Amino acid sequence: xxxxELTDIQGIILRGxxxxxxxxxxxxxxxDPGATxxxxxxxxxxSGQTRPSAADTCVNIAFTYGGLARLGFSSDSLAMFAGEFxxxxxxxxxxxxxxxxxxxxxxxxxxxxxxxxERVDLLLMLYAADEQIEQTYQRHAGRFPGAGLRVIxxxxxxxxxxxxxxxxxxxxxxxxxxxxxxxxGRPGNTVAAGEFVLGYVNxxxxxxxxxxxxxxxxxxxxxxSTPTASGSRDFGRNGSYLVFRQLSQDxxxxxxxxxxxxxxxxxxxxxxxxxxxxxxxxxxxxxxAPLVKTPDADNPQLADDDDFLYxxxxxxxxxxxxxGSHVRRSNPRDALEPDxxxxxxxxxxxxHRIIRRxxxxxxxxxxxxxxxxxxxxxxxxxxxxxxFICFNTHIGRQFEFIQHTWVNNPKxxxxxxxxxxxxxxxxxxxxxxxxxxxxxxxxxxTRVVGLPRFVHVRGGAYFFMPxxxxxxxxxxxxxxx
Amino acid sequence: MPHQESLTVIDxxxxxxxxxxxxxxxxxxEHRDTWEVIPFGKLPALHFARLVVFDETKDLAxxxxxxxxxxxxxxDAPLDAHLHALATLGGDGLDxxxxxxxxxxxxxxxxxxxxxxxxxxxxxxxxxxxxxxxGRSVQQITQEAALRRAIDGFLDTRDxxxxxxxxxxxxxxxxxxxxxxxxxxxxxxxxxxxxWRTREALHKVLMAAAAVILSPIVLVSLPIxxxxxxxHETRDVPDPSQASADHVRTFRADEDFGGQNQILAxxxxxxxxxxxxxxxxxxxxxxxxxxxxxxxxxLSGLNTxxxxxxxxxxxDKRMFFSSNYDGSLExxxxxxxxxxxxxxxxxxxxxxxxxxxxxxxCGGITDEQAYKRFLPxxxxxxxxxxxAYKNLSTKNIANNAEIRQALFAPLDQDQTxxxxxxxxxxxxxxxxxxxxxLLNRIPWERTCxxxx
Numbered sequence: 029x030x031x032x033e034l035t036d037i038q039g040i041i042l043r044g045x046x047x048x049x050x051x052x053x054x055x056x057x058x059x060d061p062g063a064t065x066x067x068x069x070x071x072x073x074x075s076g077q078t079r080p081s082a083a084d085t086c087v088n089i090a091f092t093y094g095g096l097a098r099l100g101f102s103s104d105s106l107a108m109f110a111g112e113f114x115x116x117x118x119x120x121x122x123x124x125x126x127x128x129x130x131x132x133x134x135x136x137x138x139x140x141x142x143x144x145x146e147r148v149d150l151l152l153m154l155y156a157a158d159e160q161i162e163q164t165y166q167r168h169a170g171r172f173p174g175a176g177l178r179v180i181x182x183x184x185x186x187x188x189x190x191x192x193x194x195x196x197x198x199x200x201x202x203x204x205x206x207x208x209x210x211x212x213g214r215p216g217n218t219v220a221a222g223e224f225v226l227g228y229v230n231x232x233x234x235x236x237x238x239x240x241x242x243x244x245x246x247x248x249x250x251x252x253s254t255p256t257a258s259g260s261r262d263f264g265r266n267g268s269y270l271v272f273r274q275l276s277q278d279x280x281x282x283x284x285x286x287x288x289x290x291x292x293x294x295x296x297x298x299x300x301x302x303x304x305x306x307x308x309x310x311x312x313x314x315x316x317a318p319l320v321k322t323p324d325a326d327n328p329q330l331a332d333d334d335d336f337l338y339x340x341x342x343x344x345x346x347x348x349x350x351x352g353s354h355v356r357r358s359n360p361r362d363a364l365e366p367d368x369x370x371x372x373x374x375x376x377x378x379x380h381r382i383i384r385r386x387x388x389x390x391x392x393x394x395x396x397x398x399x400x401x402x403x404x405x406x407x408x409x410x411x412x413x414x415x416f417i418c419f420n421t422h423i424g425r426q427f428e429f430i431q432h433t434w435v436n437n438p439k440x441x442x443x444x445x446x447x448x449x450x451x452x453x454x455x456x457x458x459x460x461x462x463x464x465x466x467x468x469x470x471x472x473x474t475r476v477v478g479l480p481r482f483v484h485v486r487g488g489a490y491f492f493m494p495x496x497x498x499x500x501x502x503x504x505x506x507x508x509x
Numbered sequence: 510m511p512h513q514e515s516l517t518v519i520d521x522x523x524x525x526x527x528x529x530x531x532x533x534x535x536x537x538x539e540h541r542d543t544w545e546v547i548p549f550g551k552l553p554a555l556h557f558a559r560l561v562v563f564d565e566t567k568d569l570a571x572x573x574x575x576x577x578x579x580x581x582x583x584x585d586a587p588l589d590a591h592l593h594a595l596a597t598l599g600g601d602g603l604d605x606x607x608x609x610x611x612x613x614x615x616x617x618x619x620x621x622x623x624x625x626x627x628x629x630x631x632x633x634x635x636x637x638x639x640x641x642x643x644g645r646s647v648q649q650i651t652q653e654a655a656l657r658r659a660i661d662g663f664l665d666t667r668d669x670x671x672x673x674x675x676x677x678x679x680x681x682x683x684x685x686x687x688x689x690x691x692x693x694x695x696x697x698x699x700x701x702x703x704x705w706r707t708r709e710a711l712h713k714v715l716m717a718a719a720a721v722i723l724s725p726i727v728l729v730s731l732p733i734x735x736x737x738x739x740x741h742e743t744r745d746v747p748d749p750s751q752a753s754a755d756h757v758r759t760f761r762a763d764e765d766f767g768g769q770n771q772i773l774a775x776x777x778x779x780x781x782x783x784x785x786x787x788x789x790x791x792x793x794x795x796x797x798x799x800x801x802x803x804x805x806x807x808l809s810g811l812n813t814x815x816x817x818x819x820x821x822x823x824x825d826k827r828m829f830f831s832s833n834y835d836g837s838l839e840x841x842x843x844x845x846x847x848x849x850x851x852x853x854x855x856x857x858x859x860x861x862x863x864x865x866x867x868x869x870x871c872g873g874i875t876d877e878q879a880y881k882r883f884l885p886x887x888x889x890x891x892x893x894x895x896x897a898y899k900n901l902s903t904k905n906i907a908n909n910a911e912i913r914q915a916l917f918a919p920l921d922q923d924q925t926x927x928x929x930x931x932x933x934x935x936x937x938x939x940x941x942x943x944x945x946x947l948l949n950r951i952p953w954e955r956t957c958x959x960x961x
Contacts, residue, residue: 111754122761126837232846232877351934366810366848367949375954376847424839425877432765433840439768439902442936461900466933470926471674472664473933 042076049187050161060176067175069503086155090491095149100505108239112423128453133485140487185387198316216374227265238264266495274487276413309449311355323348339369346468352446382418511585512701520610530609534892537763547602549895554585560893596624639817653909748862752885775829776860788859810848871957908935
């Protein structure tokens, strides 16, 4: 297979920038396209060629559909983007049902990206050392007025101890490996590059649809040519769709619910049972150790362990890691049809993977990240959560499929009323009954019913992150007539 | 318990009536809970129902094909009882809906008898009718769902830690015995009638025997057929057109209100006798396969379909496919590609405009993008749709049935463990039939890579 063009792919797609603990996401509106294009032409974008050092500053950029149109990208080329991107995250009631953006999470109430919010054209992503990020932002912000840019929202992030998310669990462990880029890891985890970067062969052996331009539309010859020698110029190559969701986490409600459900008959708190039930819901212990490998107690030595299957690791029935748990349903590995436990099952699963690049935001409820301290802290008014970010090339088959067919589906893998115990939408609005969490066990299952919704959506949009040459190309576009 | 049947009633819409009819029918999203005109929820033994308008169109030769209305139902046998229920309980609504059609009795002549005659006279048999699992009546499905719900509630009230599986099972049995409204559950569900089972068994054997007898002729003509097939396949012209975003949105607007969805797609056969002959043979094989081979709830891993049918239209010039399934259309299309591409290619590649197939079984819908672009160009809106059990997936129904079937049956220790697991998650489906297992082992993806 052809090697990836690392110098043309924006770095955040291929690398998580783990060495840079500071990050800031700036949502911008373009008021003066001409000025913005001049600024774009000079913007120093980080490519995926090398891993950043702790002293580096990395900049990446992505565009909404409206943003590309505003910069003068032609409408016939825009029509070649994926339907989900063209339509946007909030445009139809159907997409709200698919994503679970209903009730308290409906776009009308979003801070940004919703129908009542201001137009978002660009997403500027800044990464630096923790103590450098403010300065980095100020340096960039100083150029916004001259670049015809207006800040809609500046989303700050926080690096939580142990790389945890706010509920207290290590996050971002399982990631697909990209064919032709990553060293091969556990079997079944290496996925065709075209699933994450356009212009390469995808998991169906095809090139995903993307804007292809005629040579006349690229007179300076900035864009790469298509890999299939069609004579077209490939605007999509080395680009990827970026899904952004601001997910607010109700940490107090989460732990109070667990505390309440695990009290002893005498009404005393049972911290061990509380932690175990929470870990059953996640599918990993707070350290990150997978339940499939250590079902009875946490084991920090397995913190980053991702080398397991479900059927293939002796947990076909979910006795170790429940069938409905968050990690099992958002990445079922070998657990689903056809023929669970088989190579074929894993191959089909590869058509529904995403690369996650999210970062936490808001102060932790308790700096120790210990459930007991979080319970004692009560509920501050401060919002906290996750700026969920993922990359994929087919939003409908990857991100939206995971969201609807796995995460929010109460019928997942033969369950009845169990949506994702951690992030599920609880059958928001008029969908099926949900909010049950079943713990498969011998001699018979136990279950918790009436789970409230712990995670709400506060903003979001579908972006396109072009290759670096494609960004340069945008900078040269003539003004729209 | 009765077996299940499909009913398709089709009639031509009177000139000028298509607008008023569509207005009366509205859209699925507008009345997704109940539609007052025909009270489907009051009709006994009805699993699914829908009303579909096929707009006027032109066939491949350019001849006008008039607009038609179709009523589709999935029911428990006998059909006569269903027709009677439609003509009585649904009589007024039937008048209002089919009153827009060509052959419906005139206002003065609308009686139970004339309506029933009309329905029978305009019924078109399905060429293939797929049932997830034959023999589960509406009553059985809803009763067994209530049984499982009751047992779940009971399990929630007790702490069984430290108890043996046998003790838990006995406690469940004891609980069911004490529930007066669960008395029916103390005996297993009856199979379909002996007459129906005999008919099916005969069909299975006689058709297989016929195949053996005809096999020399088939084998001799196979090379010629293959040659002709390849000639057709290389000359076929896939339809490159794309449905507009607005058109696609009209379908999406009706989808994903719950766990179940519906789809209907219609297309013309490719011209010429060769495709007609191939399609007839493949549909015959498919009919045999879904009745006798893939009859345990799974089509090579695709197990989300409750009911599906292929029905010819307009003197066999075209055919529609409709199904009631679990999950989103996106997941349904992926299931088609990932699990059952070979079978669906064999049928649908005889349809005009289909993505190019190779050797009948390969290519076709495995061209993911071409297939997902093609489908909305052939899709038709179901304007009214009814499901008797919206909150049950095919797996839920199968699991509930297994719980009830084994509730008081003698079980060994392994069987007891497996039975108790069904309260934790219902993902253990019965093993496919032997022939299905063999067919499932064909490595289509690898084989097709060499062929296409």
